[in-house]
Amino acid sequence: MKTLFIFSLITFSFFKLNAQRILTEDYSNANRFSVYQSNPLTLYLFERIKLEYRFDEKNAFNIAGTRYWNVNIGYQIAGEFRRYHFFTEKNEFFYYGRLGFGEQFYENTPKKKVPFVYLTYGTGIGVHFNITNHFFLDLSGGIKFIEYDRFPLDVPFSFKYFGPAEIADFAFYFGFNL
Helix, strand or coil, X not given: CHHHXXXXXXXXXXHHHHHHHHHCCCCCCCCEEEEEEECHHHCCCEEEEEXXXXXXXXXXXXXXXXXXXXXXXXXXXXXXXXXXXXXXCCEEEEEEEEEEEEEEEEEEECCEEEEEEEEEEEEEEEEEEECCCCEEEEEEEEEEEEEXXXXXXXXXXXXXHCCCCCCEEEEEEEEEEC
8 A cells, every 4th residue: 555655656746747847848939739629619500620830939820620510511621820919928919811611501401401612711810818838718709701602592590690601700719739
């Protein structure tokens, strides 16, 4: 029992020291990847995951994949350029521009789904809260526009106001710096 206690204490100390080293590394420098996970409250309608590469201290490129289900069955892929500015030691303000495309499957009849392709573009601002050197929260808001090749006449409410066609583009992410 004494050996198990000593082993546990040594293991805990090792992980604590390792965690302290990881949490105090400087991640404000360039050339790093980050993974973003969308707000869990939106899982009823969609799931969005982003991969960001920061190629210098202020500029980054994101690629995002979104999968819609329930009422708005489809997907969306978008590229985003961000320009960061620190406003405190740990938090950053940013503005962004986004361009993407997607495909939705609109139910024309209960048994027939009609696909249509669209292009989306937009811009906005946001705040990036660095909780630790690895974990962060990301809040952004902006406007988004949509262009499409053909569009069904009866568009579902959720597609216009909570899906890809919403003009107000609000996002809340949890993230991890790799």
